Amino acid sequence: MNREVVKAFYGSFFHAPVYGEFEFLEFALIEVNDKGYIERVVKRNDPEQPSLLREYRDQNILVELGFDRYGLPGFVDIHVHAPQWPQASLALDEPLYLWLEQRTFPLESKFKDLEFSRKVYEHLVEQLIARGSTTTVYLGSAHLESSIQLAQICSDKGQRALVGKTVMDDPNANPDYYRDASAAQAVVDTETLIHEVEDIGRSSWAGVWPVITPRFVPSCTDEVLKGLGDLAAETGAYIQTHCNEGQWEHDVVYERFGKTDPYVLYDFGLVNERSIMAHCPYLTEEEGELFAKVGAVIAHCPMANSYFSSAVAPIARFRRQGIRVGIGTDISGGYSPSMYENIRQAVLVSRLLETGVDAMLPEDRRGGLGNNTRVSLVDAFWMATAGGGEALGLPVGTFEPGRAFDLQVIDTKLPDSNLTGFGVFNSPADRLARILYLSTPENIRQIYCQGKLVRDKDAT
Ligand code: GUN
Ligand code: FE
Numbered sequence: 455m456n457r458e459v460v461k462a463f464y465g466s467f468f469h470a471p472v473y474g475e476f477e478f479l480e481f482a483l484i485e486v487n488d489k490g491y492i493e494r495v496v497k498r499n500d501p502e503q504p505s506l507l508r509e510y511r512d513q514n515i516l517v518e519l520g521f522d523r524y525g526l527p528g529f530v531d532i533h534v535h536a537p538q539w540p541q542a543s544l545a546l547d548e549p550l551y552l553w554l555e556q557r558t559f560p561l562e563s564k565f566k567d568l569e570f571s572r573k574v575y576e577h578l579v580e581q582l583i584a585r586g587s588t589t590t591v592y593l594g595s596a597h598l599e600s601s602i603q604l605a606q607i608c609s610d611k612g613q614r615a616l617v618g619k620t621v622m623d624d625p626n627a628n629p630d631y632y633r634d635a636s637a638a639q640a641v642v643d644t645e646t647l648i649h650e651v652e653d654i655g656r657s658s659w660a661g662v663w664p665v666i667t668p669r670f671v672p673s674c675t676d677e678v679l680k681g682l683g684d685l686a687a688e689t690g691a692y693i694q695t696h697c698n699e700g701q702w703e704h705d706v707v708y709e710r711f712g713k714t715d716p717y718v719l720y721d722f723g724l725v726n727e728r729s730i731m732a733h734c735p736y737l738t739e740e741e742g743e744l745f746a747k748v749g750a751v752i753a754h755c756p757m758a759n760s761y762f763s764s765a766v767a768p769i770a771r772f773r774r775q776g777i778r779v780g781i782g783t784d785i786s787g788g789y790s791p792s793m794y795e796n797i798r799q800a801v802l803v804s805r806l807l808e809t810g811v812d813a814m815l816p817e818d819r820r821g822g823l824g825n826n827t828r829v830s831l832v833d834a835f836w837m838a839t840a841g842g843g844e845a846l847g848l849p850v851g852t853f854e855p856g857r858a859f860d861l862q863v864i865d866t867k868l869p870d871s872n873l874t875g876f877g878v879f880n881s882p883a884d885r886l887a888r889i890l891y892l893s894t895p896e897n898i899r900q901i902y903c904q905g906k907l908v909r910d911k912d913a914t
Contacts, residue, residue: 458487461905462510463861465519468886469527469852470836473773478882479853483507484525486859490659490905494855522867522874524889527851528588528860528903529793530842533694533732533753533782536604537562537571537595539578543789550700550762550787555629558786562620563632565595568603575604578791579611584911585792585895586862588660588903589614589842589850591694591730591753591782593667596620596634598643605651609658612908614858616692616846618667619647623678634678641681648691660858660904661848663692665730670696671707671718683723692846693729694753695719698736700763716741725750730845732782733758735765739775746776751845754781754837756799757788766807769800769837770827780845781837797834797890804829831890832883863900864889871897 463486467479483496483503496503510516519525538558545557565571582590590608594601594617601619608615621644623634634640644666651664666682666689668674674682686693697715698704704714711718716737719725727749734752737745745752754769772779781796782788788796807827810820829837843851850858866873866889873888889897901909 459485459493459510459515460488461486461515461517462506463517463519463525463859464507465523465525467525467853468882468889470832470840471852471854473836473841474830474833476832476835476883476886478886480882482853483510484853484859486905490859491849492853492855492857492859495853519863522865523899524864524866524885525853526586526862526864526889527839527853528862528901529586529838530589530780530846530851531582531587531783531793532591532730532751532780532842532845533755534582534590534592534785535787536575536578536592536785537565537600538786539574539791542786542791544786546761546789549702551702553762559629559632562595565597565600568600571595571597571600571603572607575600575607576611578785579607579613581791583611583613583901583903583909584898585794586898586901587613587793588860588862588901588908589846589848591616591665591846592618593669593694594619596622596632598647601647602650602654605654605662605664609654609662612659612903612906614660614662614848614850614860614903616663616665617651618665618694619643620667620669621678621682622669622673624673624675627673637675637677637681640678641685644682644685648685648689659906665692665694666724667693668695668724670699670703671710671715672703679719679722679724686726686728687723690728693724693726695724695729695731697731697734698741699733699759700736700765704736714741716744720744720748727847732784733763733767734772735759735763735767737767737772739771742772742775742777749778751778751780753784753845754779754800755784755788756781756796756803757790758784760799760803762787766803768807768823768827769804769829773833778841778845779837780842781834792895793838794890794893797831797838800829800834800837801831831887835886835890859902859905861900861902862898864893864897865899866897868896873897
């Protein structure tokens, strides 16, 4: 026996190691070591499998998923505004600048109160885990303390997390009651966040990392953008921001700099292989080439784009350009904390981009770009798992040796959410489609992060 194996999982698993493809591991045995990484995947036809199963059963370290249950990799959600959780689903008919001014800034300002922020953040992290998200990239509020608190909560609850303190220092763009005291203070606070979160990361099981987080160009002074760019160069920390999100933001930035977001951010040292750029529906071919060249990542937030961008991000083109792309729920620009919902929306909006939407116009004048814009369900599944791992440079998102074992167990046979079909159309692809399109949080029974059980809905 392999002495490193401390837990083994037997059942049927779906994953997508390659963009555009999925693999069905039917009746496979996955061995997990004492650090929570996958040692080996023993497939059904491996002659060793029966004896290993016996051995692990005897040792009492075998978890059997059971019939009608399937394992999926834990999701990687690469863009979430943690302090916006209390307003998820509210005010989405407003344009971005009003939504920020009237709702978001007043709400986020409340996270000065650490008791309030603890209540919200604990609830949010639990809700995300319950929906299968084992890795999440968070933007905190502009407050240092509550952002550090968020990192600690993720670590305590066993979720792998990247956490930033949002920087918004420009007195002309942000309300007096909610902004950084100065550019210098924002940079110092970000530096403190980096040290503190790295500290939490050292004792966390699945890992917690700091993120340099200028909110977006319009809310930041040149001085702070430069300071954060310098800090990125010094520390090599992750960076996240909103980029090319909407027409208003695009115009404001162009008026100020005579160039667009990607070049402004790049010139301040904020676009590199550790950068997560949220949204990007306005990203041109040329800007996309820059991202591909430096290795910057795009966080595709299909729900939020439908509300705030007046556009659909051309994800298929980004992939053809060689850009890394993951999916973000963008709570609360997107209302749903579920990556399942966002996988579905990623597929749906790509179809609107394909055809255009005004049926009163002739087919060839509806603004559709043709069928090389499609994001298939499997493409979106990849982005939510392996693509997210690739985006963050972390070994997560597939069931392959050397990857962290992040698992969600889907029960397809619940009385009120039965995904088993009627004995027709039951290929692995069909089964995966039913799971991705139809499952509810109820169907997700167990969630493991880095080999540890972080939620068991069958336990009570
Ligand atoms: N741009 C600046 N701040 C935000 C935010 O909180 N949400 C979204 N969607 N876009 C932004
Ligand atoms: Fe966002």
